[in-house]
Amino acid sequence: MITTNERQEKLLDQHAALINPSQAREMRDAGLGIIESRREGAYVWDQSGTRYIDCRQETSVFNVGRRNPELIDVLCAALKEYDVGNSLFFSEPRVQLAHRLGELSPGGALRAVAYGVSGGEVNDFALKLSRAITRRPRVIAMDGSYLGSTGFAASASGDARFRQPFEPLIPNITFVEFGDADALEAEMGEDVACVILETVQTWAGVRTPPSHYLQRVRDLCDKNGSLMILDEHETGFGRCGKTFALDIYGPGVVPDIMTLGKALGGGLYPFAAAVYRKEYLKFWEQHPFSHLSTFAGSDLACVIGLSTIDWIHQHRLGSHAEARGAELTRGLQKFAEKYDAVVRSVRACGLLVAIDFANDELGPQMSRDLSQFGVLASCSPVSPSTMFVIPSLVVSSEDIKTILDAFSRALAGNQSLMAPRPIESLQSLMHS
């Protein structure tokens, strides 16, 4: 009879042969070649029944926990009435969610909504809208950003690895250093349609903006007649301790367009949205049906989106993320001091946490060791020395202790960390 382990190896081989060979190799090397079985709250089980705290979370998708039972009930009930719907017809959930997202938006000021299925898609829409509204060609984007793998979003993503294999991409995109308002000012000009940035740069290793930076970006955009587009895919819906990271790093700042996704679908339905100023609705008057998407704003997605937002607020997940994030970060900082040859730095924003290890080999090696102690955490595909620890927002204090205990054992118990074994870097995933 075939064992669980053999079944897993066979599936990974098939994945390598049919879907992505580098992914299978890199994840296997990092001890993350698991086949997800049971999923519940902060946890996931592999097929042999081993339970892990999921600190990978498809980067911020499962804020409400895996397979949240109340949201599953909502989805099951919705399936009795709805399907994906006709995108050209009309539906109550679509309008109700548009209201809700508008209310939730910074200052309640972004009252128009465009739906999408993925983050890349709504970032594409935001960039297209800024060009159409301003009739200007140029986009200013940030070094180190990741905005998605679709056309405009990939073109405006700051790491060349997302662009290079596909060039030539969309022209007229200029990159500046995130956090450097003077560099941005120097690039501003009458041809600039928009400035697009993440509130906190996640893939670059949870880089938070310097104080007053977002206000300066706003002021520069106002002065120049350019739109400010803020991406809160990773940071929205309580992840950083407030509804949006903007509430922490730029309270009072109102972007012209904000893009959202990931947690919005409750971990059950792929979903994304762009909220924007109502005055830009004139775009549709001038160019009806010029931007379409079959599955965007499907009835089921909107039902689950509404309930997800309510659930996050009812359960005060923002405050929870702040408190648990502080416990986690405090513990990791102590390890950074104790193992300073191994851990370079820890950066955090609520429960969005990044750890920089001393070299590229240590990241995947730590992933492997942590998985032995019941914690799944993966490294950044753009920088394998950077590990993300992104648990669900329903994680308990006890779970945080378990995560810290796993780090303690992985750091202390493994002498090889000081002389890392050479293994192929995650970077090859990007070159496959």
Ligand SMILES: Cc1ncc(COP(=O)(O)O)c(C=O)c1O
């Ligand atoms: C900040 C940010 N924006 C946009 C995206 C793209 O989202 P999607 O993968 O849904 O296209 C991501 C994905 O990781 C992201 O981290």
